[in-house]
Amino acid sequence: MNLIGRASVTDEVRLRVYNRIAWRFLPLLLLGYLFANIDRVNVAFAKLQMSGAIGLTEAMYGFGAGIFFISYALTEIPSNMILHRVGARLWLARIMIVWGLISAATMFVQTPVQFYSIRFVLGIAEAGFYPGALLFMTYWFPSRLRAQAIAVMILGSTLASMIGSPLSGAIMGYMNGLAGLAGWQWVFVIEGLPATILGIVLIVRLRNGPADAEWLDADEKALVIADLAAEAQAHIHAGRHRFSSAFRNPNIWCVIVANFANLSTLYGIQFWLPTVIQKLGGTSVFSTGLIAAGLALIPCFVLFANARHSDRTRERRWHATFGFALSAAGLYLAGASNGNVYFTLMGLVMASSGQVICSNTIFTLPGTFVTGAAAAAGFALITTLGNLAGYTMPYLFGVLRESTGGFSAGFYAMAAVALVGAVAILVTPALRREGRGGAGEEEALAIGA
Template sequence: MSTPTSTPGLVPGDGSTALRKAALRLIPFVAVMFFINYLDRTAISFAGPNGMNDDLALTAAQYGFAAGIFFVGYIVLEIPSNLALHRFGARKWLARIMVSWGIVAVLFTWVQSDTQLYWLRFLLGVTEAGFFPGAILFLTMWFPREYRRRALAGFYLAQPLTTVIGAPLAGFLMQSGHGVFGLEGWRFMFLCVGIPAIVLGVACWFYLTDRPEDARWLTADERAWMRRELDAEAGENQQRGHVSARRILREGRVWALAVAYFGLIYGLYSLAFFLPTIIGGFQERFGTTFSVFEKGLVTAVPYVPAALALFLWSRHIYRNGFKSWHIALPTLLAGLSVPVALYMNSPYLTILVIAVTACGIFMALPNFWSLPAQFLTGAAAAAGIAFINTFGNIGGFSAPYVTGWLTDLTGDEKLGLWLTGGLLVLSAGILLVLSRRSRATDASERVATQTSAA
């Protein structure tokens, strides 16, 4: 799964101007959409240890099930939703998704029981289905391969920043909003983080442009340049062994990437859903006491270096060329560091090790999505990206539920996080195997080409 290691050079005037215009107009907006998306799906992790679990009388397993059932609805509709986006266009479909999930997110304000919580989390997954792979697909429709990794890095930067900004924000809303409208703090937080999705969804309808050829904010020459670059890339993919949409489930590379992504997502959501709980347990383990707002600040700490690592790693790859070890190495680092955090003897060392885990995960994730685009285009790209994301997000369901169940079973979180580390190491191994096989295939093709030329 390697790509050429050449560093992208200068592009013609029309190309550099078009890329700059597209990047400034589209990436920040789509990144803000992702920020709201990730905040809404992980808001339960802030609410749980700060009043919700007590008010609804949830055990660790019940909380984990509520966090994870989101992904059941999400998984069921992921591929159909992405194919619908390919058919109807990103502008309309992403707008529909955002408004729908925003309405459901607001309804969490009035949840009264564990059953209602389960149903709302399931419906949130149903309404969010297709957003993430749809956003990825949208960016692949705009940015040629050599510039796509930078676009994806800018988009993915919203994910760690969601916790850097969102965790203290959630803590502030829960602490200062307690009693507003007669609501508990965690309910007020749900209300405040749900409304922006509706507003941004309406804005999406009017702001996004589906394809370069439809962009009135580009000149005719700029539109033509981008279309030529994207069409040329699609033609190269056809020659390199294009996979059709019908063959997706019979393609070994798709399944391998899906399993590798499963491990990454399992690690991501183990961190996202249980880090606030781990920090809440610092009082028992180390005798420290934090206010709700302070817990939000501490939760944000590991994601600050993670955001910086994501940016610098993606910049390094852009300048020096991409290879699969750029994903496998940080994934391995994340897997090896996860269990270590459980054996630190101070809250500071625990957060430091968790920061290493977060850095590894976020260094790998944005660059992962350059792999499917090497052999998938068009409807196959829509179906393939959605399938990989769907399979991976089974890890999103499994991580909180299995971790919570194991915590209830054993009395601590150690076994669950050892499992998390093992799955991340497995993902790193799969990516290294894919890289080796890809190099062997490329070498065989070069020999065959030289032989035929002779």
Template sequence: MPSRSLPADQVAWESLDSRLFRKISWRIVPLFIVCFLFAYLDRVNISFAKLQMQSALGFSDAVYGLGASLFFVGYFLFEVPSNVLLHRIGARIWIARIMISWGLTSAAMMFVTSETWFYVLRFLIGVMEAGFVPGVLYFFTQWYPSDRRARINAYFKSSICLCGIVGGPLAGFILGHFDGVNGLAGWQWLFLLEGLPSVLLGLLVLWLVTDRIEDARWLDGEEKRYLRERLDAEPKPSGGSSIRAILREPASLALSAIYLCLVMALTGLLFWMPQLIRNAGVDDALDIGLLTMIPYLLAVVGNLLIGRSSDLRGERRWHMAGCAAMATVGYALCAGFNAQLLVLMLGMSLVMTGIIAWMPIFWTLPPKYLAGLAAAAGIALINSIGQLGGIIAPYMVGKVRDVSGSATPALWLLTAVSLLAVVLIVWAVPRRLYAVQPESRTH
């Protein structure tokens, strides 16, 4: 960190530090928030399309659940290769490629007429999107020091909340008002209108994103020097910079297991929230869309407050464990009272707040022991193993509903998964990964 020997120097340093990171954040964070918003819209819009698509095409809950899960199969298989290529090619070109290709593939979902094409396209969307989230998280490590990453990651991950806030009412509106327009069903319009914006955003990434600090024309010379010095002063990761370091480090296994639990808890609710609300007695698509906003709105507030608290206090372990405990209580409420709309909404709000606030804190941990190519590949590896939870949970809920006629047993299983995450966070992660210096400044 730059030296500050005199009070005047300290004031100047704090002023430059605050101004610089505000400038960087306004340049790159809003763009990636919008990109992630459309990534999640393209990923989960089948949860709303299901309200029309399932009956129109004759899909069972198990078929729908398997299709939702196949996204994560493609994501899992191509995640690490994608991030290795990102490290070699550069974030600007590779993230733009990811967005353009997933947008086109998602829009092609409007042409689905059979189970086979449903499965194929869901798998391909996962392949095309693989590498986006860990790629952006790795990109942030090249621009932000560790004491700022939980908050920046929280802003980025808030896109999941925005997806729920915007996506629900938008999907309900499209399904209700575009059904039959130009001979297309509402669910077909949903895939088209939410897929194509990702293509345009990919082109915007090519224009606005800079891979290297030294190439950023929007920073002056002093700002570039200061930022480089700030990042170079970061403690070096303890696990080395080779891909072998990922496999040598026991923390990789612990973090992968935690993230697997997290993704199971997230996707178990994400893909079935509209159906759970319908089962609680709400029939209108727009009303369902509006109700899905509530858990996400509360999660936005909780995410930002918890992420900021974690940074300011320099504490990770108990913030993460508290978030996982919140999700555990929420799932227990959903399982025990899923026919009572008010309690169901409270439970879903606790689950969503806990999971969304948990994620950005979690992603501050891998860079503590991985650097260089290993950081890019390691983040991708942990993320891809976690995405196996996205294969398991949606299909499990659908299968349980088909067999038992109720989602309750699956919700109790997700309660247990969230509780397991609490145990792993507290006892399985090495203490050194939780160490961080609290901020002494107010921004």
């Protein structure tokens, strides 16, 4: 079973090396991103019981869920620059150990202010994991394989819904009152601490770069280092390696807007999906979890189909544009469904499918625009400003929900933002110049291929 699928005979040795690297690290990054997204899913489910227990209104929940991203954004760039200096092994492990402990401590909140406070602190603790993991991939994989490597990690987002949703529903349904704790308190304990355990594993398993990999022989190290050096040299000649280069690069700013629009779809759905399902479908907490899990299946397949096709054709612009268009269409359908649960959920599946296409495609781009310290700053800048969507959209959705009494206005707002993302990708200068990339040999990173 290979992480690399078909390849030309001349590239067989090279791709075998990248297969070994992929199997060594990608499952760990997948788990890390899975736990990070379960940390989003659990608060969305905990809300169903916690709101009444600690006195949260819809808007207050949206504010508390979103304030996590304010502190996250404030500390993300410094976090990524520290990772670039001290190495991914230590820094990613530190992030996971601390965030797992703080997430579990959410069980102790008793008031809305305490909820806001611990969400803010959790954002500081978790800041840097996602952009740090993306930056880590640029230390190991050349750009032609990066979309598929990123797709493996992004799979954690859909798996979080498939695993975290029914798990949260089961915990809240069957552990409520156990040992004197409410079901929502058990959710934070059981789903928070695994991140701490994985952080300890990362210290043992991760390596900062090919030169540190004792499990690669000298020839294999030289091969990977040479591949990455060739790409980096092109950026250095173009002056795209300095820290300040990321802030002056118009392509980076276009991607920032696109990422903000895409994360508006992700977090708008992620933080409100359980409420939408329960209100429109009248389901129990456990049934709500099962439905949410089922809705994640189609985006999971869409993610890998897009990654393979995008890497094979070396084309990013129209893949991302299609993703945004699909998200906007799905969100419009959800808003226009007039409370029909089936059409609403169909629209949200479409929107989620478009969102994973965009996530997968967007984050292949920064490593082709800049390198070195500029790449570290670029990834962090994109995720920092993009993650402000995690504050604005859940909060806006909550306000619109309270003011209109329904979900349609929130879905329409998300659809409009998705269209802005499509425009940002279409006007990105580097993508306009390149047009459609030529198709090369298919080199596919795919679990189970």
